[in-house]
Amino acid sequence: xxLIAALLSRDLGLLGELERRIEKAYGSVQERSDVxxxxxxxxxxxxxxxxLKKILVAFxxxxxxxxxxxxKAFTNDLEWEYREHLPQGSHRLVNIDPGYITLSKVILxxxxxxxxxxxxxxxxxxxxxxxxxRGSLRNxxxxxxxxxxxxxxxxxxxxxxxxxxxxxxxLRHRKQE
Numbered sequence: 001x002x003l004i005a006a007l008l009s010r011d012l013g014l015l016g017e018l019e020r021r022i023e024k025a026y027g028s029v030q031e032r033s034d035v036x037x038x039x040x041x042x043x044x045x046x047x048x049x050x051x052l053k054k055i056l057v058a059f060x061x062x063x064x065x066x067x068x069x070x071x072k073a074f075t076n077d078l079e080w081e082y083r084e085h086l087p088q089g090s091h092r093l094v095n096i097d098p099g100y101i102t103l104s105k106v107i108l109x110x111x112x113x114x115x116x117x118x119x120x121x122x123x124x125x126x127x128x129x130x131x132x133x134r135g136s137l138r139n140x141x142x143x144x145x146x147x148x149x150x151x152x153x154x155x156x157x158x159x160x161x162x163x164x165x166x167x168x169x170x171l172r173h174r175k176q177e
Contacts, residue, residue, distance in 0.1 A: 001068060001100035002163040003059040004156075005075065006146075008038055008095040010049050018078060018094055019057055025074055027061035030162065033155045040145035047092050054146065058101070058159040062166055069124040071098045072109035099129065101159050103167075106130040106137070106147070116142050130156065 003026055007015050012035065023029055038044070038052040045052075063071075075096040082093045099108040110117055110125045117125035129147055130137045137153045146152060 001063050001065045001102065002159060002166070003061075003063055003071065004099045004101055004106075004159065005057050005059075006054060006097040006099070007057065008044065008048070008052055008054045008097075009093060010051055010053065011093065012053060014082065014094055015053065015055055018082075018096065019055075021078060022057075022075070022096075023059070026063065026071065027059050029057050030060040031155075031159065032057045033151060036146075036151060038146065044092075044095060048095065049091075056152065056155050058155075058162075062163075062170070063100075065100070068098075068100060068107075068109060068126070069120045069122050072111070072124045073122060075109075076111065101156060101163055103160065103164060104132050106156050114142075116140075132160065 005022060007018050009015050009018075015035070019029060019032070033056040035053050035055045038054045075098050079092055079094055079096055084091045084093060097108055099106060101107075106129045108127045108129045110127050111123050113119070113125055114127075117127045119125055127142075128140065129143055130139060130153075132138070137156055139148050
């Protein structure tokens with residue numbers, strides 16, 4: 001699988017720190033999107049505040065798909081570590097959505113069950129977020145607004161092309177036999 005992650009926070013320095021910590025666990029970042037304002041929903045405003053910023057990152061190394069639930073557990077642990085503990089409760093400072101890209105789709109991990117999510121293991125579900133059809137990425141009825149944007153589609157399309165090249169290189173020896 002080609003690992004990706006979406007990082008969300010008010011603090012740009014924290015986004016960079018998270019990226020470095022995920023790199024230590026899963027290898028170097030191959031590409032990152034521009035940082036963009038997260039103005040698509042107020043879903044995180046109560047817990048994380050306003051003026052949120054988001055960045056998409058893709059990692060260079062291919063990983064076995066079996067590791068995907070462990071990636072979600074790792075990012076959940078990071079989110080827990082980056083919490084403000086206030087008298088009125090704790091608040092997240094970051095949100096991390098790991099996912100992966102294949103030639104046919106973009107998958108995100110979740111710990112919440114819905115009809116369009118498939119259980120993997122250890123409380124982790126896979127959500128088909130975008131599908132590749134007729135030469136481009138296609139939204140689904142449940143695709144999040146920020147994943148419907150040109151920025152997200154163009155980023156994921158570039159990563160898909162890179163993933164395709166990596167697969168060809170990895171499997172090149174099979175054609176020579």
